[in-house]
Amino acid sequence: MDPASRKVTEYIDRNKNRILDFLCEFVSKKSINHGTPGTGDELEAQNWVRERFQEMGYDEVDYWFPDEAQKRPNVAGILKGKMGGRSLILQGHVDVVPVPDSELGLWKTDPWKGTVANGNVYGRGAGDTKGGNTAMIWASKAIIDCGIKLKGDLLVESVIGEESQEGETIGAADTIKRGHTAQFAIVSEPTNCEIHTESPGVFLFELTVPGKSSHTASRNQVIFPQRYGIDTGMSVGVDAISRMKMFLDLFERLELQWNQRWRSKVLGSGGYPVPNDKQGVGLFTINPSFIEGGTYLGSVPGYCKLTCNVWYPSWLKVDDVISELRERVHALAQTDDWLRENPPLLNGPVLQNWRPFKIDVDFEGVKVLASSYEEATGEKATHSGFRATCDATWLNENGVPAVTFGPGGLELGVHGPNEYVPIDELIRCAKVYALTIVNWCGVKT
Numbered sequence: 001m002d003p004a005s006r007k008v009t010e011y012i013d014r015n016k017n018r019i020l021d022f023l024c025e026f027v028s029k030k031s032i033n034h035g036t037p038g039t040g041d042e043l044e045a046q047n048w049v050r051e052r053f054q055e056m057g058y059d060e061v062d063y064w065f066p067d068e069a070q071k072r073p074n075v076a077g078i079l080k081g082k083m084g085g086r087s088l089i090l091q092g093h094v095d096v097v098p099v100p101d102s103e104l105g106l107w108k109t110d111p112w113k114g115t116v117a118n119g120n121v122y123g124r125g126a127g128d129t130k131g132g133n134t135a136m137i138w139a140s141k142a143i144i145d146c147g148i149k150l151k152g153d154l155l156v157e158s159v160i161g162e163e164s165q166e167g168e169t170i171g172a173a174d175t176i177k178r179g180h181t182a183q184f185a186i187v188s189e190p191t192n193c194e195i196h197t198e199s200p201g202v203f204l205f206e207l208t209v210p211g212k213s214s215h216t217a218s219r220n221q222v223i224f225p226q227r228y229g230i231d232t233g234m235s236v237g238v239d240a241i242s243r244m245k246m247f248l249d250l251f252e253r254l255e256l257q258w259n260q261r262w263r264s265k266v267l268g269s270g271g272y273p274v275p276n277d278k279q280g281v282g283l284f285t286i287n288p289s290f291i292e293g294g295t296y297l298g299s300v301p302g303y304c305k306l307t308c309n310v311w312y313p314s315w316l317k318v319d320d321v322i323s324e325l326r327e328r329v330h331a332l333a334q335t336d337d338w339l340r341e342n343p344p345l346l347n348g349p350v351l352q353n354w355r356p357f358k359i360d361v362d363f364e365g366v367k368v369l370a371s372s373y374e375e376a377t378g379e380k381a382t383h384s385g386f387r388a389t390c391d392a393t394w395l396n397e398n399g400v401p402a403v404t405f406g407p408g409g410l411e412l413g414v415h416g417p418n419e420y421v422p423i424d425e426l427i428r429c430a431k432v433y434a435l436t437i438v439n440w441c442g443v444k445t
């Protein structure tokens with residue numbers, strides 16, 4: 001380790017308790033986003049971040065409202081490079097998902113007060129992504145407090161609106177519109193300290209299967225063959241909910257085939273080296289998120305609507321996936337007398353359409369992040385794909401190559417009760433961020 005790297009890692013070890021206090025206080029700044037545009041309340045937390053940034057001694061702290069009608073600021077702390085070295089963005093979202101009343105009783109600690117216990121920090125946002133943000137902020141604080149002068153620019157950004165896909169508009173993407181760009185970016189999502197160079201995309205579609213309502217007293221005629229001359233089957237009624245079963249089966253078979261068909265070294269494969277990957281294999285799924293149907297308590301159900309959430313690989317377009325779904329639904333409908341004449345309707349994307357991201361695993365920034373990981377931990381970094389979507393998509397789409405790398409995991413209570421981040425991962429990531437700053441931006445000696 002060179003002297004600058006040794007100084008910053010020792011600084012982080014020395015300040016472990018202050019880092020934990022910082023995260024606990026950060027958690028208490030309720031920055032709830034209800035998940036739809038315009039419902040984020042990030043103001044108090046962002047004001048707190050701005051104050052911390054101002055105390056730290058960045059060359060510049062930028063704080064701005066991307067949409068004047070909403071009091072939802074983004075904040076960036078900037079260290080200006082002294083000699084035209086490579087520039088780096090460390091970015092994390094400040095908004096967190098709500099804690100529903102129905103889940104409050106399941107929490108063992110107060111979700112709105114960070115709590116240190118069992119080697120973890122518990123609290124809403126501890127993993128997603130105030131833990132990662134804390135590690136990024138303290139990595140930059142280590143650089144400043146150790147008196148290290150960087151050759152390239154460093155930007156540490158706290159952004160709004162990730163949970164509501166507003167990163168595409170007023171959050172992550174807006175930082176670039178504001179003029180804050182760099183040659184490489186790391187997004188602080190919880191990746192179990194794995195380097196994620198790719199994510200799948202996600203969208204939802206609705207499938208509506210038509211039926212034919214009739215009195216439940218005539219259900220016998222709807223479902224059982226009748227004597228010659230008596231009406232039976234679809235001339236009397238069609239149970240749309242029952243018809244939906246064939247499509248549920250179809251989608252289950254399809255998600256199995258997708259994971260046999262769509263394979264890559266990075267995304268959904270278990271990563272490499274495999275034994276360290278925590279996410280598992282088979283990311284391409286069709287989840288039945290909602291189902292509704294039926295028209296009246298005394299009627300054979302006249303319609304059924306299924307809403308599915310689909311994860312697809314980074315190398316496909318959403319329209320390609322929807323085309324396949326339409327073809328499969330159409331082909332299956334041809335096997336049924338009623339559905340051949342009364343085709344089901346597939347509508348999508350609806351509700352959400354979040355595109356994937358992908359950068360080359362051989363990109364120089366990825367190599368520097370991986371070697372910094374090795375330098376900080378003495379172990380090889382695990383490369384994999386992120387299992388969810390995040391703001392890295394909007395950075396990549398706006399010309400800044402971005403990966404995700406951060407402490408905690410999506411399976412550690414994120415978007416559920418008892419969210420937490422392991423302290424050893426928090427500290428490990430702070431060191432890796434700090435060494436990546438040193439190794440990527442360069443140090444003026």
Ligand SMILES: [Zn+2]
Pocket residue numbers: 097128163415
């Ligand atoms: Zn989240």
